[in-house]
Structure formats: C-alpha cells, structure tokens
Amino acid sequence: MKLAVCAQEESLAAEVDxxxxxxxxxxxxxxxxxxxxxxxxxxxxxxxxxAGPQCAQLLAESGVEAVALxxxxxxxxxxxxxxxxxxxxxxxxxxENTVQRFNEGKLSPVSQATVSAHSGLRGKR
Amino acid sequence: xxxxxxxxxxxxxxxxxxxxxxxxxxxxxTQLLDCDVEEPNAHLFLKPVFDKSREVGxxxxxxxxxxxxxxxxxxxxxxxxxxxxxxxxxMVFEELCHGCxxxxxxxxxxxxxxxxxxxxxxxxxxxxxxxxxHGRLNPGEAMxxxxxxxxxxxxxxxxxxxxxxxxxTSCPVVSAVKGxxxxxxxxxxTPFGLNDLDLAFQMVNKLDIPAGAVINRSDLGDGKVEEYCxxxxxxxxxxxxxxxxxxxxxxxxxxxVLHRSxxxxxxxxxxxxxxxxxxxxxxxxNI
Numbered sequence: 001m002k003l004a005v006c007a008q009e010e011s012l013a014a015e016v017d018x019x020x021x022x023x024x025x026x027x028x029x030x031x032x033x034x035x036x037x038x039x040x041x042x043x044x045x046x047x048x049x050x051a052g053p054q055c056a057q058l059l060a061e062s063g064v065e066a067v068a069l070x071x072x073x074x075x076x077x078x079x080x081x082x083x084x085x086x087x088x089x090x091x092x093x094x095x096e097n098t099v100q101r102f103n104e105g106k107l108s109p110v111s112q113a114t115v116s117a118h119s120g121l122r123g124k125r
Numbered sequence: 126x127x128x129x130x131x132x133x134x135x136x137x138x139x140x141x142x143x144x145x146x147x148x149x150x151x152x153x154x155t156q157l158l159d160c161d162v163e164e165p166n167a168h169l170f171l172k173p174v175f176d177k178s179r180e181v182g183x184x185x186x187x188x189x190x191x192x193x194x195x196x197x198x199x200x201x202x203x204x205x206x207x208x209x210x211x212x213x214x215x216m217v218f219e220e221l222c223h224g225c226x227x228x229x230x231x232x233x234x235x236x237x238x239x240x241x242x243x244x245x246x247x248x249x250x251x252x253x254x255x256x257x258x259h260g261r262l263n264p265g266e267a268m269x270x271x272x273x274x275x276x277x278x279x280x281x282x283x284x285x286x287x288x289x290x291x292x293x294t295s296c297p298v299v300s301a302v303k304g305x306x307x308x309x310x311x312x313x314x315t316p317f318g319l320n321d322l323d324l325a326f327q328m329v330n331k332l333d334i335p336a337g338a339v340i341n342r343s344d345l346g347d348g349k350v351e352e353y354c355x356x357x358x359x360x361x362x363x364x365x366x367x368x369x370x371x372x373x374x375x376x377x378x379x380x381x382v383l384h385r386s387x388x389x390x391x392x393x394x395x396x397x398x399x400x401x402x403x404x405x406x407x408x409x410x411n412i
Contacts, residue, residue: 079211
C-alpha cells in the first residue's frame with residue numbers, strides 16, 4: 001500500500017510531524033517493503049488557510065492510498081475521505097518506525113477530524 | 126470627509142468617541158457608519174429607526190461536474206485554497222472563498238458558475254437627524270470585509286461621515302480604514318494600549334492615512350503613550366480624563382454629549398483639531 005507519512009524532512013530517518021496540513025513534507029513509502037517511493041514537499045505548509053484540503057489533493061495526485069499522521073482537522077478529514085485516502089493516527093519517532101508500527105497494526109484508523117480547524121497553526125508538533 | 130475611529134486594542138473607547146463626535150456636530154450634515162460588523166454597538170447609544178435593510182453576500186463557485194475535466198486549474202488559481210480537485214470530485218470550501226471570481230473566469234471548460242452566498246445584512250436609518258448605518262455579520266461567518274465595504278458604500282460624500290471601525294489591525298480593520306481621509310486612533314495609557322497603538326499606527330502608515338491619537342482615561346495610566354506620540358510625531362488630538370459621569374451614562378446607553386455641555390465642547394474641539402490636521406496634511410501633500 002502506498003502510505004504517506006507526515007514528516008519534518010524528506011527521508012525515512014526523518015522525525016514525524018504531528019500536523020497534517022502544516023507538516024513540512026510527506027514521505028511516501030511502500031508499506032509492504034518499507035521502502036521510500038518518493039517524498040512530497042508540502043508547499044501549503046505556510047498557507048493562510050485551507051492547507052489541509054490542498055494536501056489531500058497533493059496526496060491524491062500522487063496516488064497515495066493511506067496517510068499516517070498525528071492530528072487531522074475537519075476540512076482535511078473531509079477532503080481525505082472524498083479522495084478515498086485512509087487516515088491512520090498515532091505517529092511517533094521516525095518515518096521508518098512509523099511504517100513498522102503501521103504494519104504491526106499499532107496505528108489507529110480514524111474517519112473524522114481529531115482536532116479543530118487551524119490547530120496546526122498553533123505551533124503544535 | 127470620512128473620519129474613521131480605530132484602535133489596536135479593544136475596549137479603549139472607539140464607540141464612545143465615534144458616537145459623541147457625531148452627536149457633537151451638526152446632525153443634518155453628519156453620518157455615522159458602524160463598521161464593526163461582528164458586533165455593531167453604536168446603535169445602542171443612538172437608538173436609530175431603521176428604514177432600510179438589505180442582504181449582502183459574495184459570489185462563490187458552483188461546479189457543474191458534467192462539464193468538469195478535473196484539470197485542477199480552479200484550485201491552482203485560488204489564492205485562498207477554497208477549492209480542492211480530486212480524481213472525480215471538486216470540493217468547494219465556501220468559508221475560505223473571498224468571492225474574487227478568478228476560478229469561474231479561468232475555468233477552461235466553463236464548468237463553474239457563481240452562486241450568491243449571504244454573509245450578513247446592512248441596515249440604515251435615522252437617529253434623529255443623524256444618518257446612521259451598520260452591518261451585521263451572520264453568526265459564525267468569518268468573511269467580514271465584503272460586508273464592511275457594503276456599509277462604507279452608504280457613505281454620503283455631502284456629509285461628514287464618522288466610521289466606527291472594528292478593533293485590532295487585521296483585514297476587517299484594514300477594510301474599514303482604507304480610503305478614509307483621517308484616522309483617529311483611540312488608546313489608553315497602559316502597556317497594552319501602547320503596544321496596540323503602535324501596531325495600529327504602523328497599519329495606518331502603510332495605508333498612507335493621516336492619523337492622530339486620542340488617549341482615553343488619560344489620567345489613570347502612565348505617560349508612555351504620550352511619549353510615544355512625541356517620538357513618532359503622532360499628533361495627540363485629545364486626552365479624555367476618567368469621568369465617572371461619562372462611565373455611568375455609557376452604562377445606561379446614553380451619549381455624554383447629550384447630557385453634559387462641557388463634553389459636547391470637548392468633542393467639537395476634537396473635530397476642529399481633526400479638520401486642522403487634515404488641512405495641514407492636504408497642504409503638505411500638495412507641495
């Protein structure tokens with residue numbers, strides 16, 4: 001499965017980022033092999049508003065099937081659902097760790113927002 | 126002439142100044158527009174009779190999916206991220222849309238039409254002989270600038286128009302202040318008052334609008350605001366000392382100029398100093 005992980009840098013060894021729309025980048029991995037396919041720089045991280053849905057669009061354009069994140073806001077969750085991208089929450093440590101924990105079933109699927117709108121702008125990590 | 130009463134900090138006395146200034150002038154030649162559309166309150170003091178009310182909205186995109194090729198152009202051109210284009214779906218986040226019309230204009234498939242989305246109402250009428258108007262933003266609505274602009278459109282060029290601005294220095298305030306002839310910055314002699322006066326003064330300078338300060342409750346704080354006015358060459362138009370009678374009347378929804386002639390004179394003096402400053406500015410600009 002093509003899994004995108006919200007990360008602070010574009011590598012498997014990078015620390016994850018708890019935010020979705022405001023994370024610096026997405027590391028896209030093949031969850032079965034654990035290998036990195038590519039990374040997507042989040043050009044919307046500094047947007048005044050609407051970063052979440054734009055990120056959903058970015059991931060959809062890359063054919064991502066699931067996203068691993070810490071928190072997701074209401075607009076992003078709606079857009080991810082519309083794009084048929086599954087949402088898994090509970091990222092911690094590195095991207096590599098997170099993929100491993102995803103494969104062990106330790107991330108929880110969610111279908112709704114975990115935080116209110118604009119939470120990612122409040123400096124949470 | 127449009128005089129806007131603004132302040133960086135909330136609760137400094139914008140409405141007190143705006144209402145009393147308007148009432149101290151010749152009512153037949155004056156108009157007051159309350160542009161704090163999120164919480165208009167000048168009407169509480171003026172008790173106007175409204176005879177006009179009209180809905181204000183902005184155009185937002187409506188997508189005809191049968192015609193859409195999902196090319197993503199609309200999402201690409203939207204400056205406010207109000208559109209997300211997915212495989213076979215276009216999501217419109219109306220609350221982010223500023224109604225610029227760019228997406229509809231640039232859609233290569235002509236798949237976007239525009240729909241009117243109401244954001245609030247403008248009401249106008251008379252408070253005695255004074256022309257009065259304000260806007261009321263719908264609850265939960267964030268997009269206030271188009272409504273503020275609609276209130277400002279009621280400005281009558283043949284009158285002295287006093288505009289009561291929202292507090293702060295963000296988009297709604299910029300909308301209220303932009304294009305006015307003079308800005309009165311109401312502040313208080315406290316650290317918060319000073320900090321926010323500085324922000325507000327920076328804003329009006331960016332907008333290139335001449336400004337002067339009014340220090341409310343001037344005898345209750347420190348001297349830092351006055352110092353600031355001197356250093357920054359910001360004209361200090363008036364100091365309003367704390368007066369319990371004013372506070373008591375305010376709490377009853379009564380403008381002080383209608384009850385105390387000394388205060389009426391003060392606000393007339395305020396207008397005179399604004400007019401004089403304005404004259405200086407105009408002269409300076411014409412050199």
